[in-house]
Amino acid sequence: MLEKLLILLFASNVLAQVCMPDAPEAYKVRLSIKTALGDQAYTWNDNELYLFRATLAFAMRNYLSGQLFDVSNILVCNETERVSFWFMVKSVTNPTTLIEKQHVENAIKESRHRINSAFLLTDQTLEFLGILPTLASPFVPATPPWLIAFGVVMGVVGAGIVYFLVAAVVQRKRKKTLDEEEEAKGATENEIAGENLDGIYNTSFSDDEKVTEM
């Protein structure tokens, strides 16, 4: 009876250290190298997998400071040709237990950019299923550019309107003084050439006002 219990305990310990897909502490990773890099894509091999385990250990070290994670703490299984696999993280302090999902997620989120850069990938091409990619907040400039454009256009239009109005007023004033001069000139001419008043179509008296400045 006691031996059976011992064997069961031993077996469960061994099992706890073997990576299993869909385990509560496991994450699935998917890499789309060809999509990201096209012709310059590198082939996925064991060395790349080693680098992955190393970067993940780096992330865990950063997150849980003091605990020195090593490549051997990162367990990988179920590799496919797609380049996807599952991984789990063994604890440093207690080699028989696994780190919980939440801690792994936080560690990855903190060092996500570094992990991506190690593989020349992005949040979309190096997917951790279950961890949402961090969203870049939209770029909002300090002064809305449309306000600047609006100010420029309204300035130009306002200047144009002011120019036209001033020109119209100046022209009207000039016309008024010209009319007054013409009337005075016409009166003196009439006194000089007395008999020729009738029958001449005197254009200086013609209706200037009809020709509006349109």
Add this chain to the structure above:
Amino acid sequence: MKLLIPNPGLDKRIHTYDDLERMDREQAEDRPKWDNKAQYILTCVGFCIGIGNVWRFPYLCQSHGGGAFLIPYLILLVLEGLPLLFMEFAIGQRMRKGSVEVWRDINPYLTGIGIASMLVSLLIGLYYNTLIAWIVWYLFNSFQSPLPWTQCPLNENQTGYIAECQQSSTVDYFYYRVTLNTSTSISDSGGIHWPVVVCLLVAWTVIGLCYIRGISSSGKAVYVTAILPYIVLAIFLVRGLTLKGALAGIKYLFTPDVEELIKPTTWLDAGAQVFYAFSLAWGGLISFSSYNPVHNNCKRDAMILTAITGCTSVYAAMVTYTIIGFRATDKYEQCISDNIQTLINAFDLPEINITADNYDEALKYLNSTYTDIVMGLDVIPCDMQRLLSEGVEGTGLAFIVFTEAITKMPGSPIWSVLFFVMLLCLGLSTLIGNIEGVVVPIRDLGLFPKTWPQEALTAVTCGVAFVITLLFAQHSGFYWVTLFDNFAGSVPLLCIGLFEMISVVYIYGVDRFNEDIKFMIGSKPGLYWQVTWRCTSPLIILVILVFYLVIQAQEQLTYLVWDPSSEQFPVLDSVPYPSWINAVIFLLAGIPSLTMPIYALCRLLYVYLKKKSIQ
């Protein structure tokens, strides 16, 4: 055919030929004059070529059988547009008055036609300038990189994008939410959206500046606003043809579907489009040609303008469809690559197994071997034809489809600026003609004191119009603009055009008209013009009008709403209009159409009562 309604006193009201000769010799008229012929032609071209040529004609072309639509369009252009155009030019040049005075001179009972033209120009001008305000907003927002309609804003807890943006698209969100802040129904006004107010201010001040001295200022402005669109279209044509998928778009546009020619709606739409495109019955063309010298060859002008309008429509359609073809191809490839990703993720296949080339066979194989799994996936069928045909009309084309396509071109802010500057110029040049058709009749009717200078008239008109267009700055403004577009610019124009033709041919007298034209340009109009003026054109307009009214009366009036809570979101939901809209529709379409008979009746009553009181 001596079918002529007696018209006493006509000779006393209009200039005699001697008067006209004297005015021409001595240049002693008090009307404004064109600086040169080029200004006149450019103003008319700018008036006729508007935003509708860029976004209405390509849609009609493609939805009514592609290249085959050109046949009814060109036929009706020549049978319906050209005769009416020549008639408006000739009558304006002969009478040398604005649109109200021309009809008053022909017969005082016909003044209603001029008033109706003015009302239609006013109503159309109001919503047209709102479109220009939206274009101005997009133009102002194009001076940044990345363009603001490429990004979705984040939601409150920064975990994802705003749901409305996520479900539709960034361009949809920017148009319906950021620009317009659309409410969910036309009855829900929701207050004023101030970015639109600011842009309306810009739009009205710009048009006020262009028209501040009447045609002497607008005549200079048209050198830019009428020529720049052609240059920009050429640039876009070159850019468009070098994009991937452009030829697919052009092929789609010009693939003729000859069966569409048998359908009456095709001919109806072609007829209405000719009318709207030529800006006939707006009153502006009569006004513009009245500033011409007496012996100007208006027949040649009408033919030149018809040719230019027809060619520009086809040219703009080609450019539009290169861009649409590019966008559809891009979306198609995106769709295919998304599906490929889904498949290889589901089956854990290496990435090189399924590519765009063998996608179809791979899908077929997987579907037959693992049918259940494939059913469970979200594999959207990628349909190129559907992508080419979606969202291609009206405001949707410019503000959604085109802006999306521009974001995918390298150097997008430049293309965006160019595109919206082109739309702005197209709109401004049409609006100049529009404002002419509003200000001149108002002055002729005596609603302004005679002592006011032109600047004051323009300022007051623009100011009042700005206040009225604040209606379109509400959250439901988008629905009001659509309402105006559908009803103010359709039936009234057809009615006025019909009345114009009947008045000139049967009340003024087509024989007298022929003599006038012989006096002005030296030769009597030929058989073609006689036949079209007397029977063909009025008949065509009448048929289109009757069919249009019949079709409208049968359908229940619905409109498309942007409703994030509806099931079909992001597709626009089709919702019936509230019942009070019928009153508004009557105001928009009924009053301008009925102005002429109502005015004639009122005048009849007035004259009868006066006679009775004298007796």
